[in-house]
Amino acid sequence: MVIVARKVGIYTRISRDDEGDAMGVARQQQDCERLADLRSWQAVKVYEDNDVSAFKRNVVRDEFELMLNDLRSGLIHGIIAYDLDRLARQPRDLERLIEIYDERPKAEFATVTNDVNLGTPDGRTMARIMVAFANKSSHDASRRIKRKHLELAQQGKDSGGPAPYGWRKDDRTKVDPDAAQAIREAQQEILAGVRIGTIRTRWQEEGLGNPRAGTKRMAHHHVEHILTNPRLVGYRTYHGEILTGDDGEPIKGEWKPINTLAEWEAVCAAIAERKQQRPGKMLARKYLLSGIARCGLCKTKIRGQVNPRWKTGSKAAKFSYQCSVVNGGCGKVGRVGDPVDKLIAELVLEEQHEKAAARGVPIEQQWPREGELDAVQADISQLLEAEKSKQITVSTLLQLLPTKEKERDELKLERARFYKDQKQAEAREAAGDLSLAEFFDLPIERQREIVLQSLSAVIIHPAGRGRRIFDPALIDPIWR
Numbered sequence: 001m002v003i004v005a006r007k008v009g010i011y012t013r014i015s016r017d018d019e020g021d022a023m024g025v026a027r028q029q030q031d032c033e034r035l036a037d038l039r040s041w042q043a044v045k046v047y048e049d050n051d052v053s054a055f056k057r058n059v060v061r062d063e064f065e066l067m068l069n070d071l072r073s074g075l076i077h078g079i080i081a082y083d084l085d086r087l088a089r090q091p092r093d094l095e096r097l098i099e100i101y102d103e104r105p106k107a108e109f110a111t112v113t114n115d116v117n118l119g120t121p122d123g124r125t126m127a128r129i130m131v132a133f134a135n136k137s138s139h140d141a142s143r144r145i146k147r148k149h150l151e152l153a154q155q156g157k158d159s160g161g162p163a164p165y166g167w168r169k170d171d172r173t174k175v176d177p178d179a180a181q182a183i184r185e186a187q188q189e190i191l192a193g194v195r196i197g198t199i200r201t202r203w204q205e206e207g208l209g210n211p212r213a214g215t216k217r218m219a220h221h222h223v224e225h226i227l228t229n230p231r232l233v234g235y236r237t238y239h240g241e242i243l244t245g246d247d248g249e250p251i252k253g254e255w256k257p258i259n260t261l262a263e264w265e266a267v268c269a270a271i272a273e274r275k276q277q278r279p280g281k282m283l284a285r286k287y288l289l290s291g292i293a294r295c296g297l298c299k300t301k302i303r304g305q306v307n308p309r310w311k312t313g314s315k316a317a318k319f320s321y322q323c324s325v326v327n328g329g330c331g332k333v334g335r336v337g338d339p340v341d342k343l344i345a346e347l348v349l350e351e352q353h354e355k356a357a358a359r360g361v362p363i364e365q366q367w368p369r370e371g372e373l374d375a376v377q378a379d380i381s382q383l384l385e386a387e388k389s390k391q392i393t394v395s396t397l398l399q400l401l402p403t404k405e406k407e408r409d410e411l412k413l414e415r416a417r418f419y420k421d422q423k424q425a426e427a428r429e430a431a432g433d434l435s436l437a438e439f440f441d442l443p444i445e446r447q448r449e450i451v452l453q454s455l456s457a458v459i460i461h462p463a464g465r466g467r468r469i470f471d472p473a474l475i476d477p478i479w480r
Contacts, residue, residue: 005042006108008078009067013086017051025050028082031112035080039110044076054089055138064093071107072100078108084116084127085134094131098124157254165209165226166258173255180258182208187227187259187267191424193449196223196271202443228268232259246388247381262367265416266423273420288341288447289458293321296461296476300329304337321460333462339470340460345439345447347477348454352434367418373411380404456480 010032014024025048036043047063054061064087070076081087088094101107101118109118116130117123163172166179186199200223203209209218209226234257235242235250243251259267287304295302302321319337323329383404387397439447459476 005040006077007044007075008036008041008080008108009070009076010036010043010046011049011064011067011079011081011087012046013049013052013054013061013064015051015053015055020051022048022050028086028112031082032080035110035112039108041078041080041108043080045070054085054087054093055135057090068096068100072103074104077106078110080110081112083111083113084130086111088131089134089138091128091131091135094127098127164229164231166229166232167255175256175258179208183226183232183258184263186223187263189443189446190227190267191270191420191426192446194443194445196220196227198443198445199223199227224271228264228271230264231255233257233261233264246384248377248384249381262419263423265412266420269413269416269420270424286444287319287321287337288444288451289321289337289344292448292451292455293340293458293460295323295329295333296459296474297332298323298330299459300327302329302333302460303327333460335460335463335475336470340458340475342436343472343475344451344455344458344477345436348451349434349436349439351454351479352450365422367415369411369414373408373415376404376408376411380408454480 010029012025012028012032014028017024029046029048033043047067049061049063052061053059054064067076067079071079079087088097098118101109101124105119107119109116109123114130116127118127158172163169163176166176166183168174168176182203186203189199190196197220200209200218200220203223204218209223230237230242230250231253234252234255236253237243245251290303291301293302294300300323302323304319304321305324306319320334321337321340322334323331325331380401383392383397383400386392387394434442434450439450442450455477457478459478461474461476463471463474
């Protein structure tokens with residue numbers, strides 16, 4: 001008689017893998033494989049959830065879910081784990097597992113550290129008790145950790161863990177110069193009109209922004225957080241909120257900042273303003289003059305499009321600016337796009353060079369109401385100190401404080417807008433030093449922003465019938 005070995009799956013998990021080397025789950029796998037050999041079981045698949053919590057309710061363990069499905073469908077005949085708490089720290093997860101063992105009473109189950117059998121009533125009772133204690137242990141640890149992190153935050157200290165992008169992995173207090181440069185360049189692009197989506201795509205291609213993400217696609221909000229993180233100016237946060245001290249001032253952390261307050265506020269204001277002006281709208285443009293060019297006959301806006309007759313499958317496929325009947329135009333005017341783009345870029349850059357030469361070196365100005373903000377913040381600090389020393393009651397404090405806080409917040413918002421406008425102007429003035437090749441190397445949003453600084457529209461006049469050599473006289477830029 002030939003005895004067929006039972007096919008089992010090995011489940012490994014560790015909550016935190018700060019080094020990213022997966023050594024913890026590798027050790028679990030080795031011990032589970034030894035147990036499989038002792039039981040004469042055949043380990044056919046390893047389900048690995050590395051750096052994944054089993055306690056947090058909002059976390060989905062992909063490999064755990066796959067293992068449950070495979071066990072339920074009979075693709076594997078049992079499970080081996082290093083310990084029961086590797087499988088479950090929430091009673092609901094254990095009950096899902098027990099339900100499958102109810103459906104498949106002959107399924108195998110084993111752990112390296114203890115002898116719990118989910119196939120028996122006694123084993124299930126013991127498993128429920130063990131998971132309940134593991135869950136309580138996680139709750140207690142979570143409470144202690146949160147209290148510790150809050151205390152560290154109030155002292156301006158770091159909480160440990162992986163270094164945020166912009167700081168060195170081996171020392172979270174020191175700036176990573178390459179990452180900091182990437183952040184500053186991206187912030188300048190934001191101020192110059194480039195979309196976060198464009199920056200995200202470039203960072204993804206260059207391996208910037210999130211070293212731990214590997215091949216995963218970075219989320220839009222992740223890039224936005226990197227560029228607006230209060231840590232950039234040294235502010236200490238807790239659960240996403242900037243912490244303030246007893247004097248009402250933001251608590252400063254023990255690390256080197258990357259931005260000045262003016263730079264950081266300008267970027268935050270620019271992103272917030274863009275969200276308010278165009279909530280939920282796509283800002284992407286594929287062609288330089290889409291929506292800027294207009295038909296010389298009907299004056300309808302013209303958009304770039306690939307001509308179906310020119311599609312060759314290559315990236316160099318030609319495009320044209322075509323007046324479209326679909327968009328309410330006459331459909332009678334069209335022009336090959338590349339020479340139009342080149343002509344407009346040359347004209348705009350020439351004007352920008354002349355403006356830059358006449359303007360000279362821009363002088364950075366300080367917000368003129370900084371003294372007023374300092375005075376209001378001093379008033380708030382005095383009120384808080386007076387209540388603390390029992391010179392005034394809490395009731396009096398709460399009557400006086402909201403007015404001062406409102407005044408402070410309004411002044412801070414005005415300061416942010418002031419520096420946003422200033423930094424945006426500086427970013428746009430940089431076009432005065434660009435060559436034509438450098439211009440076309442910029443993101444398309446940046447190119448369009450430079451064109452719109454000089455032009456309000458570009459009129460494309462009809463060229464008549466038949467093939468004709470490109471005539472610049474038929475392209476009429478409307479200068480601002």
